[in-house]
Amino acid sequence: MLQNQKVVIIGGSSGIGLETAKQAIALGAEVIIASRSEDKLQKAKEQLGAKTAAYTLDTTDEQQVQSFFEKTGTFDHLVVSAAETSGGSFLHTETAQARQLFENKFWGQYYAAKYGAPKLSPNGSITLFSGVVAYKAMIGSSVLGAVNAAVSNLGQTLALELAPIRVNIVSPGIIDTPSRSKMPEGARNDYYASVADKLPVKRVGKAEDVAQSVLYLIQNGFVTGSVLHVDGGHHII
Ligand SMILES: NC(=O)c1ccc[n+]([C@@H]2O[C@H](COP(=O)([O-])OP(=O)(O)OC[C@H]3O[C@@H](n4cnc5c(N)ncnc54)[C@H](OP(=O)(O)O)[C@@H]3O)[C@@H](O)[C@H]2O)c1
Known part of the structure; x- marks a missing residue:
């Protein structure tokens, strides 16, 4: 249970972060x-209710991340699910777009861990987000794969450096969240069906599947430095 515990979820306004917020409140x-x-944030707050505070924050801005943690005060668990990702063929991707991916998903999590850690309870935890393309090479995911691998490695080293704070990494597979809302519905459904067909579990993931894993990592005091694959077996096929 998480009674009297304060959980900060950067990226908590959508998808996996929002579902993690719901389960933590429950x-x-x-x-x-x-x-x-x-x-x-406003729409998420309406769903989450009175026990939730919400702040605007762009994790690519180091200064903003620093001032955000001045506002949160001390707390127990940090979850960083914030990311906006993209893919594309290596030779046709502009270098600026590749760098932007690192700015958003790697440096965003780096700043959050750096400025969040001093505010965390020694019994607390940090959960960072990697992804299956770090563990299974996929065409079109060269940069995202590198970003995700970098996040996993950062998290495992931080588990040593920030101890006794526990640091773990979640590596989601293909999860049906608003992150693909810009894809036309038909194409999105076809994509999910083709992925599901290849997976041992025969379905893509739900935000709830991943949130459950985050709650496990937050609550299990014997787990640190772990990469938890929540991907329906995607990394082993
Ligand atoms: N869904 C998948 O299939 C999948 C697969 C592998 C890994 N993952 C990883 O799982 C994590 C959660 O993804 P999701 O599917 O839940 O995505 P999502 O529904 O798009 O949610 C992403 C959240 O991050 C916030 N965000 C994005 N950039 C931000 C920034 N620079 N500063 C602060 N907040 C930012 C978004 O809100 P704003 O727009 O308001 O900033 C949103 O709340 C991500 O790390 C993602 O890469 C997802």
Whole structure:
């Protein structure tokens, strides 16, 4: 249970982060969510209810991340699911776009861990987000794969350097979240069906599947430095 515990979820206005906020609140936690869009935060807050505070934050801005943690005060668990990702063929991807992926998903999590750690309880935890393309090479994911691998490696080293704070990494597979809302519905459904067909579990993931794993990592005091694959077996096929 998470009674009297404060959980900060950067990226908590959508998808896996929002579902993690819901499950943490159900276990008794007080939750702070943050992301860039005021509108998404407002809608999330309506779903999450009175025990939630929300702050606008762009994790690519180091200064903003620093001032965000001055506002949160001390807390128990940090979850960083914030990311906006993209793919594309290596030779046709502009270098600026590749660097932007690192800015958003790697440096965003780096800043969050750097400025969040001093505010964490010694019994607390940090959960970072990697992804299956770090563990299974996929055409079109050269940069994202490198970003995700970098996040996993950062997290495992931080588990040693920040101890006794525990640091773990979740590596989701293909999860049906608003992250693919810009894809036309038909193409999205076809993509999910083709992935599901190849997976041992014969379905893509739900935000709930991954949130459950985050809650496990937050609550199990004997787990640190782990990469938890929540991908329906995708990394082993
Ligand atoms: N869904 C998948 O298939 C999948 C697969 C592998 C890995 N993952 C990873 O799982 C994590 C969660 O993904 P999701 O599917 O839940 O995505 P999502 O539904 O798009 O949610 C992403 C969240 O991050 C926030 N965000 C994005 N950039 C930000 C920034 N620079 N600063 C602050 N907040 C930012 C977004 O809100 P704003 O727009 O308001 O900023 C949103 O709340 C990500 O790390 C993603 O790469 C997902």
